Amino acid sequence: MNLAKTALITLCLMGTTGLVHATDPNLARNLAATCANCHGTNGKSLGGIESLAGEPKQKLLQKLADYRSGEKPASVMHQIARGYTDEQLDLITTYFAAQK
Amino acid sequence: MQNRRDFLKTAGIAAAGSSVFGIAGCAGMGKGSGGHVVVVGGGYGGATVAKYLRMWSEGQIRVTLIERNTAFVSCPVSNLVIGGLKTMADITMSYDNLKSRWGVTVITDEVRALDTAKRTLTTTNNGTITYDHVVLSPGIDFMTDSVGGLSGNEALVPHAWKAGPQTVILRTQLESMKDGGIFAIHIPKAPYRCPPGPYERACLVANYLRQAKPKSKVLVLDANGEIQSKKALFTKAFESYKGLIEYRPNNELRSVDAKTRTAELDFDKVKADVLNVIPPMRAGDIAARSGLPLINDRWVDVDWITYEAKGVPGVHVIGDALFPAPTMPKSGHMANQQGKVVAAAIINLLAGEAPNASPVVMNTCYSFVDGKNAMHVASVHQYDAIKKQPMPVAAAGGVSPAANEIEGKFAHAWAQNIWADMLA
Ligand SMILES: Cc1cc2nc3c(=O)[nH]c(=O)nc-3n(C[C@H](O)[C@H](O)[C@H](O)COP(=O)(O)OP(=O)(O)OC[C@H]3O[C@@H](n4cnc5c(N)ncnc54)[C@H](O)[C@@H]3O)c2cc1C
Numbered sequence: 253m254n255l256a257k258t259a260l261i262t263l264c265l266m267g268t269t270g271l272v273h274a275t276d277p278n279l280a281r282n283l284a285a286t287c288a289n290c291h292g293t294n295g296k297s298l299g300g301i302e303s304l305a306g307e308p309k310q311k312l313l314q315k316l317a318d319y320r321s322g323e324k325p326a327s328v329m330h331q332i333a334r335g336y337t338d339e340q341l342d343l344i345t346t347y348f349a350a351q352k
Numbered sequence: 353m354q355n356r357r358d359f360l361k362t363a364g365i366a367a368a369g370s371s372v373f374g375i376a377g378c379a380g381m382g383k384g385s386g387g388h389v390v391v392v393g394g395g396y397g398g399a400t401v402a403k404y405l406r407m408w409s410e411g412q413i414r415v416t417l418i419e420r421n422t423a424f425v426s427c428p429v430s431n432l433v434i435g436g437l438k439t440m441a442d443i444t445m446s447y448d449n450l451k452s453r454w455g456v457t458v459i460t461d462e463v464r465a466l467d468t469a470k471r472t473l474t475t476t477n478n479g480t481i482t483y484d485h486v487v488l489s490p491g492i493d494f495m496t497d498s499v500g501g502l503s504g505n506e507a508l509v510p511h512a513w514k515a516g517p518q519t520v521i522l523r524t525q526l527e528s529m530k531d532g533g534i535f536a537i538h539i540p541k542a543p544y545r546c547p548p549g550p551y552e553r554a555c556l557v558a559n560y561l562r563q564a565k566p567k568s569k570v571l572v573l574d575a576n577g578e579i580q581s582k583k584a585l586f587t588k589a590f591e592s593y594k595g596l597i598e599y600r601p602n603n604e605l606r607s608v609d610a611k612t613r614t615a616e617l618d619f620d621k622v623k624a625d626v627l628n629v630i631p632p633m634r635a636g637d638i639a640a641r642s643g644l645p646l647i648n649d650r651w652v653d654v655d656w657i658t659y660e661a662k663g664v665p666g667v668h669v670i671g672d673a674l675f676p677a678p679t680m681p682k683s684g685h686m687a688n689q690q691g692k693v694v695a696a697a698i699i700n701l702l703a704g705e706a707p708n709a710s711p712v713v714m715n716t717c718y719s720f721v722d723g724k725n726a727m728h729v730a731s732v733h734q735y736d737a738i739k740k741q742p743m744p745v746a747a748a749g750g751v752s753p754a755a756n757e758i759e760g761k762f763a764h765a766w767a768q769n770i771w772a773d774m775l776a
Contacts, residue, residue, distance in 0.1 A: 276708040278696060281408070285692040286714050289685055289770045290762075293407075298772055300765025327752065327759050328716060328730055335714060335732020335748030 280343035283336070287344065295348045305351035312345040387413050387702040390473060390483040392463045392638055394419030394447060396684035397489030397671030399774040400691030406454040409699050416457045416483075417450065418475060421516070424775060428684050429767050430515040431549065434523050435556030436564075437723050443515060449776050466642040468664050485698050488652075489671040489687065490636025492545050498632050500607025500616075508610040509627045513545060525626045526557060531565035533625030536615060538605045539574045540632040543651075545672050545682045547581035548729065550574075550630060552719040555586075558593040559722040570597045571624065573617060575604040581681075582719065582729050582751050589721040589755060605629060635673035644669065651675035656741045658697040658707050659690060668694050677741040679731060681715055688770060689713035710735045713742060718763035719755075726763040727752035 276282070284295065287304065291297050295304035304312060318324035319333040336344070389405055391398045394417050402417045424445045432438040450456040465474040466486065473481045494511065496503045512522040526535065535557050539550040554572045561568040570593070578601055579586050590597045603617045613627040634640050634650035644661040645653040652661050652669040656677060659668045671687035680686060690713060697707035714732040721727065731749035733742035752759055 276696075276700070276706075278408075278700075279708065279710075282692065282696050282708055283712060285404070286689055286712055288692075288773045289688055290716070290766050292769050293773045293776075297765075298768045300761060300768065327756075327762060328728055331730045331748055331750045332714060332716075332732060333748075335734070335745040336712070340712070 280347040283340050284344045284347040287348075294351050296351070304348040307348060309345045309349035312348060313341060316341050316345070387484040387698075388482070389413055389415050389485045389487065389698055390481055391415065391417045391487045391489065392473070393489040393491060393636070393671075394421070394424060394450075394458070395489060395491050395671065395687070396770075396774065397491075397687035397691045398487065399424065399447075399450065400688045401487050401489065401670065401695050402450055402456045403454050403774060404692050404695035405698065406456055408695055411455055413699065413702060414457070415455075416459060416481065417447070418459045418461050418463050418473070418478075418481075419447070420460070420462045422460050423447070425515040425519070426684070426767070426771065427513075427515045427546065427549075428770075430512070430519050431553045431556045432720060433515075433519055434512060434526065434553060435560045435723075436523070436527075437556070437560075440520060443519075445771060445775050447775065453776075463638050466638060466667070468642065468644075468667055471666060483666070484702065485666050485668060487668045487670060487691075487694055487698075488636075488639045488673060489669075489691070490638045491672045492633040492635065492682075493637045493640070494631040494633050496631050499605055499629065501610055502608050502629060502631060505608070505610035509608050509613065509629050511630050512628060513549075513630045513633075522626070522628055526560065529565065529568065529625045532567040533565065534569050534571055534623070535561070535626045535628070536571040536573055536613075536622055536624035537628040538603075538615060538630060539572070539576065539580075540630055541575045541604070542580050543676065543682060544630065544633055546684075546717070547681050548586070548717055548719045551579055551581070551586040551589075552721070553628075554597055554599075555589050555593065555719075555721045558596045562593070562596060566596075568596070571622060572597065572599045573603040573605065573615065573622065574599065574601050577601050581717070582727060585727050585751060585755060586719075586721075592721070635669075639669055639673040647675040656735065657709060657711065658701070659694045668698070670694055677733065677743070679744045680713075680733060680742065681717065681729075681731075683715055683717050685717060685766075685770065686713060686715045688774060689715070709737070711742070716766070718759060718766055720760065720763065721755045724757050724760045725755040726760040727755040728759060728763075 290301050291304045297303040316333045319326050319329040391402045402415050405415050426443040429443050447458045461475045461478050463473050510518050510521045512518040558570045607616045613624045615622045639652050647653050661667050670690040672682040693711040700707045716730040718726045718728045729751045732745045736743040
């Protein structure tokens with residue numbers, strides 16, 4: 253919960269200080285929802301594919317970078333990760349890290 | 353500050369999904385936007401938009417879902433039922449969680465008419481219903497009359513392209529077919545619902561026949577000039593069923609003789625033991641016959657930021673009923689993604705805010721080639737402000753190198769998670 257609180261407040265601050273050029277304050281939520289079909293609503297999977305909720309942001313970002321580069325072999329994630337910008341993946345991983 | 357602290361307190365005691373509300377909270381749009389949204393159709397698009405409207409608005413928006421069927425039956429995985437690998441119970445789910453967990457008012461009824469000027473819907477049993485925004489996700493309806501002899505004979509010549517009783521009919525016909533019989537499946541010209549679906553079905557029927565009735569044959573009669581999705585992969589899969597599956601392109605269906613299960617094609621006549629005709633299709637009637645702008649007289653033309661029918665504010669259309677943006681498939685995965693874009697857009701519009709100007713959607717369709725092995729096609733679609741529509745990201749997406757067991761497992765996980773994402 254502490255982690256989630258911190259991350260949420262961080263996200264709010266980023267929103268207000270304009271560090272992330274989010275035109276819509278719900279951009280992170282909206283982008284993360286594109287992953288839910290496979291990883292579960294808000295990143296809480298029923299199994300078979302990993303949950304993303306509550307995972308440390310840096311860990312998620314690293315895995316996505318490795319999928320993109322091909323370093324980490326994958327069935328589908330390399331093809332998905334290449335479809336999002338760095339800024340979008342930053343927002344998405346911030347969002348999932350903040351989920352309980 | 354006060355608001356945020358209050359919100360965090362609430363988030364501490366609330367159940368799953370609470371932190372989602374948090375981001376809405378820091379955006380300063382939390383409470384009281386209100387409004388009433390009616391969703392027509394509780395399939396892949398409609399169920400998703402209903403749940404996400406309630407979840408993301410923290411219950412502030414009233415949502416009524418009108419669906420003619422009492423339960424949800426999934427088209428994805430229904431080919432496994434036809435192939436004898438899953439049961440109807442496996443693909444049938446209730447709307448109870450939408451009601452009890454998310455507070456959606458679910459009405460079992462048929463929407464007969466839409467009055468876009470008065471913002472009302474006419475139903476069969478529940479009179480007239482007023483909306484602030486309406487979301488139509490009615491899927492497809494068939495142009496049955498374009499195939500001679502088909503109308504009224506769908507029990508003899510099933511489509512099984514809407515899961516439910518039709519799925520059972522086709523499975524039953526396949527089970528009672530004699531060894532040495534011919535199972536013919538006809539595919540209409542694209543665009544149709546689920547581009548890889550007919551080829552997956554051919555494989556799963558062949559998989560069943562190979563074990564149960566090995567002298568039989570699957571004839572794939574395609575109105576298109578070639579396989580419409582994962583071509584190389586399905587070509588390979590068909591080869592693995594050599595002698596069992598025969599693929600015939602450029603075979604458009606003119607008419608059927610339902611009693612003898614004969615298909616009259618452009619250049620050929622085929623007598624089958626089981627005749628599975630997927631007729632040409634268009635947007636579901638309620639979307640196609642309410643005066644909304646159509647393309648090719650079949651699919652609704654939408655604005656890709658809000659998914660409102662062009663020139664008809666407050667009427668959003670998602671899922672198979674749309675005229676698709678480039679390379680965008682008619683899939684359950686895509687309908688679910690569009691549902692979330694529309695939920696976010698409506699919440700903003702009702703709060704007097706601009707909708708997200710750069711919505712992203714992505715697709716993945718898994719297809720089984722037998723009981724264990726599956727393969728995918730994937731794409732990511734970013735909004736292009738100049739073209740004013742989502743465009744596929746060139747560097748992203750693609751297909752599996754080959755059907756494999758790992759993706760067979762992922763395909764089942766996908767189904768469980770997307771069903772929960774819509775209905776749980
Ligand atoms: C055999 C098969 C396999 C498939 N496999 C896959 C797959 O693996 N992956 C994938 O992503 N997609 C797959 N699809 C495609 C997927 O099923 C559709 O793209 C998806 O269902 C579209 O969602 P929708 O909300 O537009 O329509 P639907 O899910 O069909 O929902 C429409 C709903 O609206 C209701 N309705 C319509 N009109 C009215 C009215 N007037 N009043 C009240 N209710 C109404 C209908 O009863 C229905 O429940 C498959 C399809 C088939 C046929």
